Structures are given as structure tokens and as C-alpha cells.
Amino acid sequence: MYDSYTQAPASFSRVFTPGRLSVGLLTPLEAYPESPFPTLVEHQRMAQLTEQAGFASIWLRDVPFYDPNFGDAAQMLDPLVYAGYLAAVTSEITLGTAGIVLPLREPISVAKQAVSVDQLTQGRFLLGLSTGDRPVEYPAFNVDFDSRAELYREGIEYIRYMHETRFPRVQTTHYGKLLGNLDLHPKPVNQRLPIIAVGRSRQPIDWLARNVDAWIWSVDDDNAIASILADLKRAAGEALAPAYGYSTFFDLDPDPDAPYQRFYNVVRIGRKALTERLLQHQALGVSHVALNLKPSSRPAQAVIEEMGEYVLPALQQENL
Template sequence: MNKHNMALPNSFTRVFAQNRLSIGLLTPVEAYPNSPFPTLAQHQSIAKLAEDAGFASIWLRDVPFYDPSFGDAAQLLDPFVYAGFLSAVTQEITLGTAGIVLPLRDPISVAKQAASVDMLTNGRFVLGLSTGDRPTEYPAFGVAFDERAERYRDSIEMIQRLHTEHYPRMKSQFYGALTGNLDLHPKPVNGRIPMMAVGRSRQPIEWLAKNMDAWIWSVDDERAIQEINASLAIAAGDKAPPKYGYATFFDLAANPDAPYQRFYNVVRIGRHALIERLLKHQELGVSHIALNLKPSQRSAQDVIDEMGDHVLPALQRG
């Protein structure tokens, strides 16, 4: 079934709205600038705090192993297990993965896990999928690193068919065969689960435009944003192109008048310059920004409170 034939649920459109920029948070929703490991202290209350403050989403990362060369163990917990847990402590905020390292997982299991979380959240789940950024993990899973692009596409087709078809038939290149005698349940609450590419996943723009509902990358340069959105629109043809957003390491300065600064991949900025920057990116067609608070010099609670009191309302007005 063509993904464009089914309407996108509110879980997606509240994050990737037309002509409106929203803000989400990457897990762990915690500042831990001096350690690769978060504490996960008060993570239930912080998730609820983010929801109450008006953040659109919480994104769960997929990091199977701690690799010292990367220096970040993410939220430690398996993303699907953690999403199920967060579904019970939140009511409205969209939960999603950013992103499941798809070539390292069996697509039938991913389809079942995603549909289960979708049911537990009453349809407020977005399935973000990547090929990962840690080559050292591939040998541990016995998967060829140079096959990751093909495995990614193969898996996505199988997941989509398991979610949207009854008793599907499909011969997978890398996985098993569906012969029409088995049906996956539960089916997605809203007919299908929105799919989001995280990173390029080694796919051409044309493939992303035709197969993904959204795309989160790390590119936040203003000229590049314009080029990306133009390329997606051309590649999508007469279909709606995927919504574009980006993820960034984020440090909200205590001084609200602090200017924009960039330290390698960390944005440090005061709220006044942040609001100006976000409104500009909204004009350029950025739909969503996912903030990673790992390098924050302030607590997650302080950042969430200031964003909720000043930054998110300014976006709504803008």
C-alpha cells in the first residue's frame, strides 16, 4: 500500500506541522556534559515536565553498545522498552525513535515493537530509522557494514507491508519470506505509523522523498536548508515532500542576551538570539528541531522551564 494514500495522524502533524516549527528533546532528557553515562534520575518527572512545557516530542536513541571512541552511551535503555515506559507517564507528547539502527535489527521484530508502542501510546508514535553512526557495532551483530543501505531499504518495505497489509506476500533480499499465511497484530492505531529517516541512511534524496514522511539530519546551515527542501520538493513530484528537521547538541546560556556560538557540533545561545534563529529557520521551512541536552551547563529542568516560559510561546506567536 502506498504510504501517500493514508492520512498522517496527529502524532505526526503536531510535530511536523505545515509552515510551523516545533521543538523536541532527545533522550536522555538530561545534562551530563562531563560523563558518557547519564544518571536517568527523575526521568519520569522530566518527561512530564517537557510535555507540560509544550515540547512537541521526545526522541529515543538506539545505542546498543557503549563505544568509548564516541563518548556517549545515550539513555542506556532499549528505545522500544523505554517508549513503552514513557507511554504510561505521558498523555499527549509524541514519542518517537531517532533512530532505530535498522540494519542491526530484524524488521519483523521492529514492526511488532513499533506497533505495540503505537497501541500503548494510542497512536502518538513516530518510527525514526537510521543506519547508525558507529561502525564498530556491525561486526558484533554479524552484519556487513557495506550492506547497510540495501538492508535499510529492504527492512522498511517489509515493515510497511506488515503494518498496512493483511497476510502480505514478500520475498526479502536479506531477511525472511512472507507467504500470505501470517498476519501481524496489532496493526497501527491510525492505519500506519509515520516513518522518519534519521541521517541520510546512505539513501539518495529521491528515495527519501518517495518513502519517508520526515527527515531529521544534522544540517542547520541556512543555505543548505533551502537547498534540501528544494531538492525534496523536486524529488517528491506531485506528492507532498517529507518534512525536514535537524538535531543538534544544545546549551541554553543562562544569560538571555548571549549571542549564537558554535563549538564544533554544540550550539550555545541565549534565548533572545535563539528565538530569532528559530523564527528564521521556520521561514526557511524547517519543521522540527530535536535538542540534545548532553552538553548543557544548566540542568534539564532549568532549560525546559525557560524554553516553556519564553521560547515555545514565541514560536506559537510567530
């Protein structure tokens, strides 16, 4: 945890700053409402367009397998490999994972891959970690699904040691041990790599408040947001509470005057109501909103361009 947001690197403060709400996009950067599989056509150009439009971040999901019962293969590419590719075709936008399914991964490899992307992006990477939302994947990795909460906590602690300590000494229960004779190199560009909890990951609020820099969940109800933020602040005590953001499936209505509507987990809304809603959530204390364009009825380029022309400038103007 940072002692203050002024200590946080630009990669973090671009996305999470008190009193200011930013907007990001989840990959794949396209609409594919009728298929579980995206095309990834022109995905390099779409990433560059997202950056040019003024979005704060691009988030990459970790979906090892296609589960027909779930119905979404995400961007299909490994998120950390893909982040390395996006590092070469973008220059300013923050790149993050949302999130690496940590109990299914070996923490040393995650630590090494994450710091590699951090170096390739010159410090504009955020490491988002989750326990995943597809229980069927756990048997494929021979990992006990009921142990995921403990694996998650210990995995984050192990990564922190490797990133932030020279020649660490640490003994883990589920992973390995470091005896002080090995050191992970390189270290993060900004001394430490921000860690984002993605989803609840079966962790209590008190643990999240003490161990992560920000939390992205799916809860966007006004009353629930106020409660979450109050709980985080209480649990953090005198320390800085993690920033809070949420993600949602998103369909920008072509009618700019269209009101807010929710269809199960999809938000459909016109740009005027969207701007008002985002400003309302900013006032509540939300720091970031990550939008998933999968269910969009319009091409992603049209949505990105409209957001860049109208919605994002309105947020920036409010924050001047």
C-alpha cells in the first residue's frame, strides 16, 4: 500500500486518483455479441485508438480455457504475452491485467512476467490478480478450488517479497521458499508494482484494505458503493484505503438521450446519461470504471470515438 497517492507511479495515478473518475476498456477491444469468440481484427489499431481517445487504461483478462457454459473466450491470448505486445504499440496508456487467476499460476513466473511487462512499458503496468470465475478450470490445473482464497493471499505475499526485497528470505506453505541466496531481477521500474484485486477473490474487506492498492469489482449500485467505500476506509484505519472501481458489460446507445437501462449484467445507456452517471459515481468516490464492449450493438470503433469526443472530455472538464 502507498502511504499517499503522491507516492504512486503515473501508471497508477492515471487510473486511480482520489476525487477523479477515469474510464478504461477491457479487451478484446471489439463488439462480439453473437459469438463467444472475438475476431481480434485490427486489435493493434484499436488499442492505439483507445489511447488516442483519452481512455486511462486497457485491461486484459485471464481465461485459460474456453468453457461453453460460460460463453465468452475473452481476448483468447495469454494476458501477459498480450500485454508485452501492447507495450510495443502504445506509448502512454496504462496496461493492466483484470485479472491473472493467481491460484492457477506459479507466483515466481507471475512475478517475473509482470516485472518484464513493467520494464517493457517503462512503468505503466498494473498487476490485477483474481481467483477467477470459472470453477471448471481448477481440476485441469490440479488445484483445489476450495483452497483458492488461501492460495491467493499467499501468492500475493510471495510476489511482493520478490518484487520489493533484495535476496528475500521467505517460507511459503503452498509454494516454495527463498533462502536469501537468490534475487529476482529486474525489479519494478518504480520500486514496487501496484497490485489490484479483481473481484472479491473470497477475501474479507479488512484483508483487501491492508494488502492491495486498488480493488475492481462488479458492484455499481449507488448504495452498495457508498457502503464499500466506508468499509474500506474503516478497515484501513490511519492508512490509505485502496481505491475502488468497477467493471461492467456495456452497450452505448446510439441515441445520446437514451436513459440508463440494465439487462442482467449489461448496462445500456446514452452518452448524456452515462456522463451524468459517471460524475455521480465520481462524487461517491469511485476512481475507475472498466467497460467491456462484448455485448455492444455498435462497432467498438464508433463507441470509442463517441466516448473520446463527448464523455471523456466532460469528465476531464469536471476535474479541472
